[in-house]
Amino acid sequence: MTLLALGINHNTAALDVRERVAFAPEQMQDALAQLCEQPGVEESAILSTCNRTELYVQLDGSADEGTQQLLHWLATYHKLQPEDLASCHYCHDGATAIGHMMSVAAGLDSLVLGEPQILGQMKSAYSVACDAGSVGRFLHNAFHQIFAIAKRVRTETAIGENPVSVAYAAVSLAQQIFADLRRETALLVGAGETIELVAQHLSQQGVGKLIVANRTLERASQLAERFAAEAILLADIPEHLHRADVVITSTASQLPLLGKGAVESALKKRRHKPMFMVDIAVPRDIEPEVGDLSDVYLYSVDDLREVIDENRRTREEAAGKARTIIAEGIEQFQADLRALDSVATIRAYRQKAEALRDQELKKALRALESGVEPEKVLGQLARGLTNKLLHAPTSRIKQAGARGDSHIIDISHELFDLPQSDTREPAVPGAETPAADSDIKPGDL
Incomplete structure (x- = not known):
């Protein structure tokens, strides 16, 4: 999944271009519906103000292909040729995209540095996209982090003092x-x-x-x-x-x-x-x-612009601190994305472990019903469950050792929280990995 932020603004496009690409409020629902129908587009939102038009999209595909696709859609929707926007558009992806969106919301990318109106306009764009059903979990999380960072910029820096717009x-x-x-x-x-x-x-x-x-x-x-x-x-x-x-x-x-x-x-x-x-x-x-x-x-x-440029100079110092806050926001957003990936892995591993547990428990119950002594059943249950849980990781570690892949061994040491002395003991020739299966049979106990 890729986050893309594509658009034009007052720095890249003249007024006559910006007004041709602007979305009227009554167009938004239809535009969002059409945008989400584009191949690979999972979620979308559109920000359209007097100084910028931007598309925010979660895309299932490459950034390069997505950029060309969105540019073509934007031009086609407004009855333009893609080349009309080729020289004046910009597109950011991934961490750069979320950083750009945070900068926009905080007023760092506005015609007037620190302009407070843009945050309300972005919140409105998010609300319209929610009403249109074009925003899902990914953009929900992204926008809420963007708004939180913009609020920090307003409260922790002087960029909003002496209102300039x-x-x-x-x-x-x-x-x-x-x-x-x-x-x-x-x-x-x-x-x-x-x-x-x-x-x-x-x-x-x-x-x-x-x-x-x-x-x-x-x-x-x-x-x-x-x-x-x-x-x-x-x-x-x-x-x-x-x-x-x-x-x-x-x-x-x-x-x-x-x-x-x-x-x-x-x-x-x-x-x-x-x-x-x-x-x-x-x-x-x-x-x-x-x-x-x-x-x-x-x-x-x-x-x-000339009037605004004079006022801009008074806010540059505050903008420096604001960019530091945004950098922290980007890092947190990326950390949250990585955490989401780990959650899926943890869930899958837990489901596998619970399935193995249920298998061994059924065997133990059958053994009890057959009259096997409870102490023997419990012992075999513990051994069987331990062997099955350890089989896959120990096999992979052994294979890594044979390949000389010390990186996997080091990660395994950290993953299983092993004492340092246990990790570099020489292997015993002929030693085998514990058995993977331990079916309980009344005659074996």
């Missing part, structure tokens, strides 16, 4: 554009976690007025109530867009919500007073052509 970067950029946010009106499109963080940061900076637009008025109202904002529907945006000095969007829409025509109309009503717009959605909520308008300052997720 894409939302925070967007607000920081707005502060650079506007001298005083207290005089400005901000329109937030969407009502998810990212927009909630944007609203929180804007509120802390004392923004003059907040407007929250969402597909459902109920959700927009819930968020608006928290921040003394105004709630509107997405359909009402054209009527209110001219009021906004700052527009920040983050929805799961598969099509742009704001086009060049709508923004041009708003600018006319504003008498061409500039608008600052940040689109942090993937796929994009704002048509790229809007950026061509002379009175609009439009930024995408990728444009926030």
Whole structure:
């Protein structure tokens, strides 16, 4: 069994590629079902955010074959050619895969180092996979260890202090554009976690007025109530867009919500007073052509990199300690996998021993029923069981000695907890291994 983590992210693929490979929430159940139908795929989960799309798979097969298979499936599902992803994808297997997943969950692989949102997004991906029935024992154990390590990173390092996120970067950029946010009106499109963080940061900076637009008025109202904002529907945006000095969007829409025509109309009503717009959605909520308008300052997720890089430097020291914790997590995960292998061996050996015991016990009971003295029956039971339990290991040790394989002899010494003096005594010529069988016959006792 092989663990694979295959995907693209903000470091390997441009925004136009990432948005073509993103999975919408309503696609997840179908996508997971199709992924599990691929040859050799035993378990699967999919993480899809604005900055990455990753497939996590337990595969019955080689890593190389699995990589090509998953890459082909990902491209085919999104109606792309595999070569479109050939130069921008990555794939990790085994310990490297679990280490990558831990780094992602801890925020070490995020656009903003230490970003806390990704852990919630990964937990959501795991929950969706559980609901879809695509996660089994292996990935269950893997995800729980990943979440435990991410929690340790948050509690034992300073990587989560002074929250920094894409939302925070967007607000920081707005502060650079506007001298005083207290005089400005901000329109937030969407009502998810990212927009909630944007609203929180804007509120802390004392923004003059907040407007929250969402597909459902109920959700927009819930968020608006928290921040003394105004709630509107997405359909009402054209009527209110001219009021906004700052527009920040983050929805799961598969099509742009704001086009060049709508923004041009708003600018006319504003008498061409500039608008600052940040689109942090993937796929994009704002048509790229809007950026061509002379009175609009439009930024995408990728444009926030410079702001984010400055904040990244303050977290590098904490990241070093976090990587040490992740290394410990990888070691523990591998140890747990090895322990699972030993459990199967122990179970098989115990079952064999119990079967031998039952055989000897039946013989002893038959002897008792035939009138053999109990003391003789018990003695023969003990000898027979001992001989049968020792037959296979002593035969293998003798064969190893004949081959000169001292390694097996040393392991046997440790396995059976033998005194040191017993292990290097010279063999007695003609000595034989104890008999393997000891059938009890009334006439032999």
